[in-house]
Amino acid sequence: MPLASLRKKNRGKYIHSPAHDLESLLYTALGIVTFTTGPCGQIRAPTDHVPLARWYNEIDREQLRKDKIVDLADYEEEIHDHLPDYWKPFSSYLHRLLEATWPGLNPFSESAATHNAFKKVLEEALTDFATNHQETPCNYAQVTVKRSRSPGNEGRYPYKRLRGDVSNTTRLAYPAVIKPLSEWTDPVDVDIVGSGEEVPA
Amino acid sequence: MSNLAKIADMQYHESVVGTPRRKVLPNGVLDVQARYNHPTFPPATFLTALIQQERFKAYISNEFPSLNQHLPVSTTNHEPLSKETNATIANSLLNDVIPTTIQVGTSDWIRKEIFPDEFLPVPFNDRCLDNVPECWDRSKQRFSNFPDTMGEHAVQDWLNHLVHVLGIQHGLIKEEPKEFSSADDKDVGGHDDKDVGVDEVDSGMKKAFVIAGVENRSFSMVSHNKAPSGAHRLRKPDIILVNRKLCYFLTNGGRRPRWHHVEAIVEVSVSAPRASMLQQIFEKAALMFETQPFRRFAIGLALRGTGNNVEFCFVLVDRAGVCLTNWTPISQYEAISFARIVFGLSYASPKFLGIDTSMTVDFFSGNVTDIKVKDQEFKVVKHIYFSLILFGRGTHVFVVQDKDRNFHVLKDAWLLADHGISEINILSSISNTLKNDPSTDAQKYRSMHPRFVVGEEIGDSTNTRRGRLANSPPERLHRRVVTGPVGDPLTSFRSREEFIKVLLDCVKCKSSIQYQSYLFNFFSGLEYLHKECNIVHGDLSVNNIVIYRTPLPHPPSRKDGEELSARTTRTSSAMARAIFTPAPTEGLKESIPVTGIVIDYDYARKVGTTMDKTSVRLRHSLDCSALIFTSFFTLGHLAFHAACLSSQKKSWQIYPQSGS
Numbered sequence: 001m002p003l004a005s006l007r008k009k010n011r012g013k014y015i016h017s018p019a020h021d022l023e024s025l026l027y028t029a030l031g032i033v034t035f036t037t038g039p040c041g042q043i044r045a046p047t048d049h050v051p052l053a054r055w056y057n058e059i060d061r062e063q064l065r066k067d068k069i070v071d072l073a074d075y076e077e078e079i080h081d082h083l084p085d086y087w088k089p090f091s092s093y094l095h096r097l098l099e100a101t102w103p104g105l106n107p108f109s110e111s112a113a114t115h116n117a118f119k120k121v122l123e124e125a126l127t128d129f130a131t132n133h134q135e136t137p138c139n140y141a142q143v144t145v146k147r148s149r150s151p152g153n154e155g156r157y158p159y160k161r162l163r164g165d166v167s168n169t170t171r172l173a174y175p176a177v178i179k180p181l182s183e184w185t186d187p188v189d190v191d192i193v194g195s196g197e198e199v200p201a
Numbered sequence: 202m203s204n205l206a207k208i209a210d211m212q213y214h215e216s217v218v219g220t221p222r223r224k225v226l227p228n229g230v231l232d233v234q235a236r237y238n239h240p241t242f243p244p245a246t247f248l249t250a251l252i253q254q255e256r257f258k259a260y261i262s263n264e265f266p267s268l269n270q271h272l273p274v275s276t277t278n279h280e281p282l283s284k285e286t287n288a289t290i291a292n293s294l295l296n297d298v299i300p301t302t303i304q305v306g307t308s309d310w311i312r313k314e315i316f317p318d319e320f321l322p323v324p325f326n327d328r329c330l331d332n333v334p335e336c337w338d339r340s341k342q343r344f345s346n347f348p349d350t351m352g353e354h355a356v357q358d359w360l361n362h363l364v365h366v367l368g369i370q371h372g373l374i375k376e377e378p379k380e381f382s383s384a385d386d387k388d389v390g391g392h393d394d395k396d397v398g399v400d401e402v403d404s405g406m407k408k409a410f411v412i413a414g415v416e417n418r419s420f421s422m423v424s425h426n427k428a429p430s431g432a433h434r435l436r437k438p439d440i441i442l443v444n445r446k447l448c449y450f451l452t453n454g455g456r457r458p459r460w461h462h463v464e465a466i467v468e469v470s471v472s473a474p475r476a477s478m479l480q481q482i483f484e485k486a487a488l489m490f491e492t493q494p495f496r497r498f499a500i501g502l503a504l505r506g507t508g509n510n511v512e513f514c515f516v517l518v519d520r521a522g523v524c525l526t527n528w529t530p531i532s533q534y535e536a537i538s539f540a541r542i543v544f545g546l547s548y549a550s551p552k553f554l555g556i557d558t559s560m561t562v563d564f565f566s567g568n569v570t571d572i573k574v575k576d577q578e579f580k581v582v583k584h585i586y587f588s589l590i591l592f593g594r595g596t597h598v599f600v601v602q603d604k605d606r607n608f609h610v611l612k613d614a615w616l617l618a619d620h621g622i623s624e625i626n627i628l629s630s631i632s633n634t635l636k637n638d639p640s641t642d643a644q645k646y647r648s649m650h651p652r653f654v655v656g657e658e659i660g661d662s663t664n665t666r667r668g669r670l671a672n673s674p675p676e677r678l679h680r681r682v683v684t685g686p687v688g689d690p691l692t693s694f695r696s697r698e699e700f701i702k703v704l705l706d707c708v709k710c711k712s713s714i715q716y717q718s719y720l721f722n723f724f725s726g727l728e729y730l731h732k733e734c735n736i737v738h739g740d741l742s743v744n745n746i747v748i749y750r751t752p753l754p755h756p757p758s759r760k761d762g763e764e765l766s767a768r769t770t771r772t773s774s775a776m777a778r779a780i781f782t783p784a785p786t787e788g789l790k791e792s793i794p795v796t797g798i799v800i801d802y803d804y805a806r807k808v809g810t811t812m813d814k815t816s817v818r819l820r821h822s823l824d825c826s827a828l829i830f831t832s833f834f835t836l837g838h839l840a841f842h843a844a845c846l847s848s849q850k851k852s853w854q855i856y857p858q859s860g861s
């Protein structure tokens with residue numbers, strides 16, 4: 001979320017502006033770029049140490065703001081150095097987006113992001129990647145084989161044999177009279193319906 | 202020294218030094234590391250493959266089994282006991298699901314708001330137990346047969362016995378001899394005053410049934426040592442309330458229940474602290490809400506104590522908070538209230554147990570199959586998102602199909618009543634802006650994303666069931682919105698170029714996408730939203746940007762695409778549509794045009810609006826983080842609550858959620 005909204009001073013007075021939307025978009029891009037290592041959902045190994053991960057785990061908003069400011073201000077060390085190789089070529093454009101949001105890379109200032117500045121950087125990035133960093137697009141809609149159960153295995157869900165057993169409208173019986181609790185057996189516990197279902201031991 | 206040994210050593214050291222806050226998680230990682238846990242992004246599913254169903258048949262039947270009617274559900278869906286959590290930190294934080302608001306109700310509240318006579322199949326008769334010595338002791342005015350030992354089994358039997366007695370006394374359970382072929386069944390008129398001794402002769406033959414049109418549920422302890430499957434966490438409720446027929450299958454088949462089946466929870470204990478029993482109920486209610494999109498509120502009962510000193514607490518959990526009664530001994534009037542609760546739980550219609558009847562649920566699997574919005578019926582294709590947060594919006598997102606087999610996204614959520622503009626208004630305001638735009642561009646473009654299909658304020662408020670309880674938490678309203686188009690999650694980008702294009706589209710005013718020989722232009726992106734509609738989005742995140750793709754029914758022509766478009770006529774394009782080539786299982790290599798679309802206008806508002814004070818729900822670039830904020834309360838808070846409750850103070854309170 002935008003730095004301004006995390007600020008203690010702004011509590012109750014925070015006004016979300018278009019620049020903040022762009023700022024959020026930038027965070028979204030940073031998140032994807034940091035935690036994916038390739039197309040089609042290749043996720044970074046969870047053991048990798050990434051400073052940006054704290055952004056997603058910090059409970060304290062004030063601390064979150066501080067963490068974010070420091071990480072953004074120290075772009076080279078905290079963000080660039082931890083990018084996966086796949087995204088390294090995009091780093092310079094990210095840096096420029098950051099510059100466009102906080103002139104002079106000073107995240108203490110209000111977000112100054114404009115649509116035109118963002119468009120300019122992203123358009124240049126697009127041309128750059130379309131020409132200089134071409135790659136074969138990852139395959140669309142690949143069918144991954146899911147683990148299937150062995151045929152003999154009676155699974156716990158969703159009661160494979162249940163469907164044909166008793167029609168949805170059949171009702172279970174109760175004893176017709178009230179008996180003391182000591183003599184009570186719920187017909188649910190004993191097989192009184194007499195359906196074809198054999199009860200596993 | 203190996204890492205594990207090091208950790209073990211540290212753990213030992215800590216246990217000596219005594220820093221209780223650092224726990225070792227089951228996987229051997231110290232809890233302090235949790236702050237470096239990576240966020241979990243939505244999985245890269247290609248939902249847009251649904252546009253070309255014939256071509257992606259293999260993929261669709263693999264990813265969306267419910268669409269494929271021919272396969273029995275049982276062989277395609279093998280369910281793990283607990284799913285991987287959507288957010289890593291959520292795993293640890295879900296341990297402390299502590300309500301933000303607790304309200305104290307009385308037995309009057311139950312009588313008037315939860316199970317009033319008009320909600321029950323027949324009005325509850327307060328004197329119904331007076332003539333049943335098997336169950337009720339008139340001199341002591343309490344249950345005569347309450348189990349001495351507070352075990353799951355004993356309580357289960359007692360509850361079911363009580364259900365049976367109440368059913369017979371209210372005329373809900375009747376003999377229906379013609380239903381069964383047993384010839385020696387005589388039609389006996391009265392069943393209440395019959396001599397037990399006579400029946401003993403042909404016990405097992407005399408069967409009675411719950412009369413038509415009345416629900417029939419049963420308490421079952423199958424879950425007490427067999428955690429129900431399907432939720433994110435492994436929890437074993439002592440006793441669950443399930444449909445009686447399902448209960449039969451669970452008990453006799455030795456099968457595992459699913460969370461989807463659980464209709465209410467009962468916790469029993471001899472001496473567990475009251476607060477921890479409530480905590481148990483909250484946690485299990487959270488799992489019910491997670492797995493049951495149709496759940497409006499969840500009911501729990503806690504029974505505690507031994508012998509004559511058993512007390513109970515009735516708990517109602519919904520998206521706004523918790524209402525519970527004081528712990529009271531089960532005797533005198535309170536015992537009758539308890540009987541009313543049991544009566545309601547077992548025989549009342551689902552709606553009064555917190556089920557949303559506008560969703561159709563498969564009886565056996567408990568999955569939602571159809572959802573009604575206004576007068577339209579939508580078939581569920583896939584349940585793609587659910588919030589793990591118990592108190593809050595509780596968003597459930599589905600991919601649905603309408604009658605004309607078009608695909609949409611359905612979002613079901615509980616929004617704060619005074620949250621400002623509703624998403625329905627925002628979306629129609631965007632489309633109106635576009636309609637009224639006189640510029641030639643707008644006339645040419647016309648098409649708009651996101652597309653708004655239908656929305657409904659379901660008219661279900663969290664306040665109605667609170668009745669006259671004071672200090673209600675902020676009211677939440679149930680809202681359902683169907684929008685389009687169906688897009689792929691942002692993580693499904695196929696190349697860096699595509700990803701950058703998507704980002705650019707999200708900023709740009711106009712974008713276009715090619716489908717076959719046509720170029721579709723539409724307004725999308727933040728610039729249009731900000732400048733033309735004068736609206737800010739307010740909740741941009743990985744979950745709220747999708748990639749819209751338009752795959753073709755067949756691979757692109759060998760010749761250049763331009764040539765194809767050059768000679769496209771009506772017939773040739775119609776023919777092209779008719780022909781399809783199944784996609785290979787390893788996926789498509791061809792390039793598919795993409796565009797980025799910003800979705801989810803829940804938090805959108807007019808430019809320059811201060812955020813409403815009551816709606817300072819913390820949002821983060823990821824939904825999972827919101828969880829942190831809402832479930833950030835520690836046991837200390839609960840202790841505080843318990844103190845408030847015991848001192849009979851009305852207490853609901855919004856905690857100072859780091860920054861509200």
